Amino acid sequence: xxxxxxxxxxxxxxxxxxxxxxxxxxxxxxxxxxxxxxxxxxxxxxxxxxxxxxxxxxxxxxxxxxxxxxxxxxxxxxxxxxxxxxxxxxxxxxxxxxxxxxxxxxxxxxxxxxxxxxxxxxxxxxxxxxxxxxxxxxxxxxxxxxxxxxxxxxxxxxxxxxxxxxxxxxxxxxxxxxxxxxxxxxxxxxxxxxxxxxxxxxxxxxxxxxxxxxxxxxxxxxxxxxxxxxxxxxxxxxxxxxxxxxxxxxxxxxxxxxxxxxxxxxxxxxxxxxxxxxxxxxxxxxxxxxxxxxxxxxxxxxxxxxxxxxxxxxxxxxxxxxxxxxxxxxxxxxxxxxxxxxxxxxxxxxxxxxxxxxxxxxxxxxxxxxxxxxxxxxxxxxxxxxxxxxxxxxxxxxxxxxxxxxxxxxxxxxxxxxxxxxxxxxxxxxxxxxxxxxxxxxxxxxxxxxxxxxxxxxxxxxxxxxxxxxxxxxxxxxxxxxxxxxxxxxxxxxxxxxxxxxxxxxxxxxxxxxxxxxxxxxxxxxxxxxxxxxxxxxxxxxxxxxxxxxxxxxxxxxxxxxxxxxxxxxxxxxxxxxxxxxxxxxxxxxxxxxxxxxxxxxxxxxxxxxxxxxxxxxxxxxxxxxxxxxxxxxxxxxxxxxxxxxxxxxxxxxxxxxxxxxxxxxxxxxxxxxxxxxxxxxxxxxxxxxxxxxxxxxxxxxxxxxxxxxxxxxxxxxxxxxxxxxxxxxxxxxxxxxxxxxxxxxxxxxxxxxxxxxxxxxxxxxxxxxxxxxxxxxxxxxxxxxxxxxxxxxxxxxxxxxxxxxxxxxxxxxxxxxxxxxxxxxxxxxxxxxxxxxxxxxxxxxxxxxxxxxxxxxxxxxx
RNA sequence: GCCUGGGUGGCGAAAUUGGUAGACGCAAGGGACUUAAAAUCCUUUGGCCGGCAACGGCCGUGCCGGUUCGAGUCCGGCCCCGGGCACCA
Numbered sequence: 018x019x020x021x022x023x024x025x026x027x028x029x030x031x032x033x034x035x036x037x038x039x040x041x042x043x044x045x046x047x048x049x050x051x052x053x054x055x056x057x058x059x060x061x062x063x064x065x066x067x068x069x070x071x072x073x074x075x076x077x078x079x080x081x082x083x084x085x086x087x088x089x090x091x092x093x094x095x096x097x098x099x100x101x102x103x104x105x106x107x108x109x110x111x112x113x114x115x116x117x118x119x120x121x122x123x124x125x126x127x128x129x130x131x132x133x134x135x136x137x138x139x140x141x142x143x144x145x146x147x148x149x150x151x152x153x154x155x156x157x158x159x160x161x162x163x164x165x166x167x168x169x170x171x172x173x174x175x176x177x178x179x180x181x182x183x184x185x186x187x188x189x190x191x192x193x194x195x196x197x198x199x200x201x202x203x204x205x206x207x208x209x210x211x212x213x214x215x216x217x218x219x220x221x222x223x224x225x226x227x228x229x230x231x232x233x234x235x236x237x238x239x240x241x242x243x244x245x246x247x248x249x250x251x252x253x254x255x256x257x258x259x260x261x262x263x264x265x266x267x268x269x270x271x272x273x274x275x276x277x278x279x280x281x282x283x284x285x286x287x288x289x290x291x292x293x294x295x296x297x298x299x300x301x302x303x304x305x306x307x308x309x310x311x312x313x314x315x316x317x318x319x320x321x322x323x324x325x326x327x328x329x330x331x332x333x334x335x336x337x338x339x340x341x342x343x344x345x346x347x348x349x350x351x352x353x354x355x356x357x358x359x360x361x362x363x364x365x366x367x368x369x370x371x372x373x374x375x376x377x378x379x380x381x382x383x384x385x386x387x388x389x390x391x392x393x394x395x396x397x398x399x400x401x402x403x404x405x406x407x408x409x410x411x412x413x414x415x416x417x418x419x420x421x422x423x424x425x426x427x428x429x430x431x432x433x434x435x436x437x438x439x440x441x442x443x444x445x446x447x448x449x450x451x452x453x454x455x456x457x458x459x460x461x462x463x464x465x466x467x468x469x470x471x472x473x474x475x476x477x478x479x480x481x482x483x484x485x486x487x488x489x490x491x492x493x494x495x496x497x498x499x500x501x502x503x504x505x506x507x508x509x510x511x512x513x514x515x516x517x518x519x520x521x522x523x524x525x526x527x528x529x530x531x532x533x534x535x536x537x538x539x540x541x542x543x544x545x546x547x548x549x550x551x552x553x554x555x556x557x558x559x560x561x562x563x564x565x566x567x568x569x570x571x572x573x574x575x576x577x578x579x580x581x582x583x584x585x586x587x588x589x590x591x592x593x594x595x596x597x598x599x600x601x602x603x604x605x606x607x608x609x610x611x612x613x614x615x616x617x618x619x620x621x622x623x624x625x626x627x628x629x630x631x632x633x634x635x636x637x638x639x640x641x642x643x644x645x646x647x648x649x650x651x652x653x654x655x656x657x658x659x660x661x662x663x664x665x666x667x668x669x670x671x672x673x674x675x676x677x678x679x680x681x682x683x684x685x686x687x688x689x690x691x692x693x694x695x696x697x698x699x700x701x702x703x704x705x706x707x708x709x710x711x712x713x714x715x716x717x718x719x720x721x722x723x724x725x726x727x728x729x730x731x732x733x734x735x736x737x738x739x740x741x742x743x744x745x746x747x748x749x750x751x752x753x754x755x756x757x758x759x760x761x762x763x764x765x766x767x768x769x770x771x772x773x774x775x776x777x778x779x780x781x782x783x784x785x786x787x788x789x790x791x792x793x794x795x796x797x798x799x800x801x802x803x804x805x806x807x808x809x810x811x812x813x814x815x816x817x818x819x820x821x822x823x824x825x826x827x828x829x830x831x832x833x834x835x836x837x838x839x840x841x842x843x844x845x846x847x848x849x850x851x852x853x854x855x856x857x858x859x860x861x862x863x864x865x866x867x868x869x870x871x872x873x874x875x876x877x878x879x880x
Numbered sequence: 881g882c883c884u885g886g887g888u889g890g891c892g893a894a895a896u897u898g899g900u901a902g903a904c905g906c907a908a909g910g911g912a913c914u915u916a917a918a919a920u921c922c923u924u925u926g927g928c929c930g931g932c933a934a935c936g937g938c939c940g941u942g943c944c945g946g947u948u949c950g951a952g953u954c955c956g957g958c959c960c961c962g963g964g965c966a967c968c969a
Contacts, residue, residue: 060969101968173967184967232885236964239883307965311881340881344966359881435966442967512969550963553884558966586886587963620890639962668905669892673885675962677892681906689905691920734896744894747904754904823900828950830900868949870899878949 018701018795022694022788024658031787032133040803041135043091045539052088053540054080055520055579057548057556058095058142061121062102065128067588067640067666067678068549070650074663074784075585075672075742076547077134081783082736084135085807091540092135093523095142096122099150099447100512101184104478107446114446115474118145128651132659133787135803140523144515149522150448151469152532153514156567157208158451158462165211165566168460171439172279174304175203179481182443188304195480202301204279207441207508208450212562216241216433219561228581230673233553240554242434247418249427251324251333251351258282258324258335261346261432264353265421266395266413269402270374271351272364274324275317275338280348283337286320293318293337300339307342315340315363327426328417338363344436355391374402438559440511445476445484447509455496455503464497470505483507516556517563520546520578533567538574546579550673553584583672583740590646590678592635593623604645605632607678637677648678660785661687667742667784689750690788693781696757697774701795706771707764711813718769721759722814725773728752730810732780742784749780771796779808823874824849826858834875842869849875 035041045051056076059069073094080092096118103114110117122143129136142149160166174183176193182205187194212219220241223234247265250257251274258274276282278300287294296318303309317338324333333351340359341350354364355371364371373383375397383391385401395410405413414429421427441450449470451463463470473491476484485491485507496503520543524536548556557579564578591612593605605625610632613622623634640647653662665686670676700706714722728748735745756773759766775796782789782802793802817838822845824832832854836845846867849855855877862879869875 057969062969097969182967185965186968188967236884240965242883305967308881311965313881438966444967511967513966516969549969550885551969552964554964555966556969671893674893675886679892679906682892685906688920695920739896741894741896743892744896744904747894750904825899825950828899828948833900866949868899874899874950876899876949 018698018791020695020698020702022691024660024690024788027791028131028133028659028787031790032130034790034801035133035135035803038801038803040801041092041137042139043089043137045536046089049089050087051540052083052090052545053543054083054090054092054545055523055543055547056092056094057546057552058097058516058519059125060097060100060102061118061125063121063124065125065650067648067650067676068585070132070662071588071666071672071676072547072549072585073129073132073134074666075583075740076545077663077786078667078736078742078783079545079547079740080135081786081803082807084803085779085782085805086737087806090135091137091140091523093140093142094129094134094136094138095519095523096125096144097512097516097519098122098143098145099509099515101186101444101446103446104444107477108480111477113475113477115145118446128654131654132650132663135786140526142519142522142526144448144512144519145446145472147469147471148529149519149526150472150515152518152522153448153510154451154463154468154470155465155532156518157510157514158465158468159570160210160566161462163570165214166208166440167211168206168208170204171207171209171441172202172305173205173443175201177201181480181482185304185306188306191303191309199302200304202303202305205443207439209437209439210562212438212559213433213435215562215565216243216435218565219435219558222561222577226577226580226582229579230582230584233550233557233582233584236553237558240435240558244432244434245429246432247414247421247427248347248430248432249327249421251327252426253322253324253335257426258349259347260349260351261430262351263432264356264395265417266399266405266408266410267353267356267374268328268351268417269399269405270353270355270372271326271333272354272370272372273334273336273352274349275336275341275352275363276320276349277341277343278337278339279343280337280341282320282322282335282349286322286337290321293320296337300337310340310342313339315359315366317363317367327421327424334369336363336367336369345434346432355389356393358390358393361390372401374400376400438511438513438562440514441508442511443483443507444509445472445478447512448472448515449485450506450508450510452506453494453496453503454506455499455501457501458496458498458503460506461496461498461503467497472509485509513556513559517559518567520560521567521573533572541573542575542577543579545581545583547583547585550584550586557582585672586670586675587639588676588678589637590640590648591623592638592644592646593625593632594635595632604643606645607648607680640678653683657683657687658787660788661690664690664746664785668746669743671741671743689753690785692757693753693777694788694792696753697778697792697795700767700770700774701797703762703767705797706767709768709772710765713765714769715765717759717761718765719814721755721769721773723817724752724755725769725776726810726814729776729780729808730815733807733810736783745780746784749777753777776808778802779805820872822849822872824852824855825874825876826855827878828876829858831855831858845869845875849877 054076056072080090084090098118103118106117107114174188176183176196176198178196178198188200193200220243244263246263248261250259278297283297287297317336320335320337322335326333352360354360355373356375371388373391375392377392378398382400399405399408399413405416418429449472451470453461455461478484492505494503494505521533521537524540525534528534560578567573591607593610595603597603609626610623611626612620623632625632665683669682731748732745735741778789778792789802819835820838821833821835832852834848834852859879865880866878
């Protein structure tokens with residue numbers, strides 16, 4: 018072993034050894050417990066960013082930990098290779114998206130390899146490869162046959178200048194990003210997947226996922242948004258205006274009815290009244306995101322008609338209102354301004370009457386005409402509602418639903434907030450939807466034998482529309498049914514389709530005859546899935562849905578794709594900027610800036626290194642290109658080595674929290690590895706250590722051994738159960754501090770140190786595998802550390818004869834006592850009361866009570 | 881607007897089931913080594929007060945209130961920051 022730590026040499030040698038020994042290859046083995054550790058696949062944007070490094074380091078630590086614990090572990094990698102950024106790069110650089118994507122994949126694969134992740138590269142998948150997306154198309158056709166995929170219209174952002182559909186992120190302040198034109202909503206035909214048919218199972222199955230964070234399950238449950246309520250109609254001349262409400266108890270308080278601008282009644286009203294038509298047209302302005310719709314100013318216009326209250330027959334005016342969503346319920350609501358904040362705001366603005374029909378249980382019955390927002394929530398009592406007065410929420414809903422049913426106007430039903438999944442995208446760089454449009458036969462599925470429908474890879478988009486639609490060789494085809502000339506569908510699939518099942522394909526990517534095979538049931542479900550919290554809802558919900566559809570078609574034998582889920586936080590860095598000219602901002606990389614501190618170490622300012630002039634410090638923010646505060650992992654690996662980068666990432670904060678980048682923190686991580694290297698190297702230069710003789714140890718040696726085994730127990734728990742890698746590393750650092758402080762060079766000193774250094778190496782192997790490979794062989798082992806077994810704590814070494822307990826008086830710390838390990842309560846109380854530092858606080862006072870917490874503390878309560 | 885997390889020293893954080901607040905590391909100060917610097921090693925470090933000192937006291941986990949022998953942790957109300965909101969991935 019060399020006496021100086023040289024990361025580049027160590028890492029090249031370790032990676033070469035793993036390659037030579039095919040150490041990261043995973044094969045299906047009968048009789049060995051399998052473990053599937055999966056990280057969310059990256060979008061090949063060009064270079065890895067720190068979020069990727071964090072994600073894959075977490076996955077690699079878990080992978081290597083379970084390997085050392087004897088499991089047959091699979092850790093695959095792939096590329097979420099279709100998507101918008103490739104088209105944007107194509108527009109900017111005039112390079113076909115395919116070339117850009119494949120080049121990026123090559124570079125990023127090299128980066129991943131240089132970080133030493135134990136990935137089985139023989140299973141690599143790229144979603145833009147025809148051998149992958151063929152199965153998107155094949156499965157889409159199966160869903161079409163079953164009625165799970167269907168066609169209807171959907172709303173999109175429309176740029177009227179470019180005549181193009183825009184993604185939400187391409188709409189900035191209501192305008193198209195390239196043209197600056199005001200964006201409009203437009204209805205176009207699209208294909209949908211009937212995820213709502215699985216709403217109930219997607220919701221109830223969350224209870225069967227104890228390995229998922231509560232927060233993610235709560236978000237998914239709220240997203241699905243199951244609510245029980247009443248669907249009923251407001252009768253009018255032309256029939257009934259249907260609404261759905263969860264608050265039928267407030268029905269007697271309805272003073273108006275409002276419909277969405279896209280509602281058929283609004284269209285009908287617009288046809289005969291130009292003012293209404295203008296208003297409906299006005300509502301088309303702006304984007305389609307829920308955030309935008311929910312924050313816009315509430316506006317409305319009378320539809321020029323009225324309906325009857327279903328219980329009283331009283332006429333109620335119909336309004337067209339922009340705050341009513343066509344996508345939820347029936348696209349219409351009964352307005353109850355006294356008991357709904359949004360209705361209240363609307364009614365106040367347009368002078369609509371209020372009627373108070375619910376009161377707090379303790380309050381007196383209010384005057385019907387009391388204005389203002391009344392009781393909210395479901396804990397009230399119905400009033401001013403005739404026969405329903407005095408009922409609580411549930412009883413009132415039942416009674417009103419029964420009366421509506423008796424009149425043939427309504428019934429109780431369940432409503433979900435979840436909407437079906439629209440998968441059509443009017444974009445080039447995606448998986449073609451396998452349909453052919455024939456004038457005679459309609460929409461005809463592409464026969465299975467003609468799959469995949471191959472996406473031409475040599476087109477370059479120019480920003481106006483989908484180049485596929487202009488590509489004759491792609492569009493023009495023969496109808497599979499009648500053979501006459503027909504047009505191929507040019508919409509491609511949402512990239513969420515690609516990422517909804519890629520984790521299955523890793524198990525069988527060499528099978529060209531089937532989407533999945535038996536190996537999928539060997540590896541799946543995924544034992545541990547790791548990725549960003551930003552995917553908590555959409556990606557994870559779509560993957561769960563897709564898995565259930567495949568199960569129902571008999572393709573897989575499990576119900577849920579991911580047994581355990583770890584959501585990692587974002588990586589942040591300092592943000593520096595200068596204001597240049599007319600409000601323009603110029604961002605500077607933290608690498609170009611020097612921070613100024615006061616004597617307490619507080620940041621007081623910053624200057625640009627090149628000119629020494631101040632720049633504005635904006636605090637921490639997520640690493641991004643636009644803020645110019647990203648850190649290039651490659652530069653770090655070259656400067657410090659992969660192990661240092663991995664160690665810092667895992668040490669700086671627990672995986673679920675955000676991580677603030679710190680160059681000095683990276684240096685600290687490097688310092689630790691150097692100290693470890695030096696310590697082991699000094700130990701091994703004295704030759705092989707003698708065998709450990711447990712009976713011959715002195716107190717200091719026993720104490721160090723105890724710490725070794727306590728550390729083994731703690732690190733096993735921190736990595737294997739808690740996923741708190743930061744505290745595992747802290748314990749390992751403490752152990753190194755302790756070993757290097759053990760004086761003496763006697764035989765048993767060396768034996769205890771050998772045991773300690775071997776434990777340190779094994780415990781660190783999942784986190785910094787390259788350096789541990791060298792240390793392990795330095796400590797006298799011929800096999801790779803990847804083949805070594807995870808250490809086990811020796812219970813005999815953990816045993817303690819005495820314990821130190823805390824003594825509190827009225828909950829305040831007043832002293833410590835040392836007692837025998839098995840001491841009785843009486844002995845503890847006596848020791849606590851007679852402890853000199855405790856005496857002044859109990860003397861002359863009445864002891865009311867003594868609380869003893871086993872192995873921790875004694876609290877004396879005095880008055 | 882709706883849904884969901886988070887807030888602890890100068891900084892990243894720790895405290896695992898309600899039981900010693902600040903482990904571990906960074907930064908900063910003092911010292912050793914060195915012609916010097918870097919590197920390395922030793923050492924101090926939440927705030928305030930008292931003491932020559934050993935040490936002791938009080939305060940302290942975003943803010944206000946509550947439960948408890950005991951609250952960073954539980955409950956109620958507020959403030960601030962982040963993630964998601966269905967065509968970014």
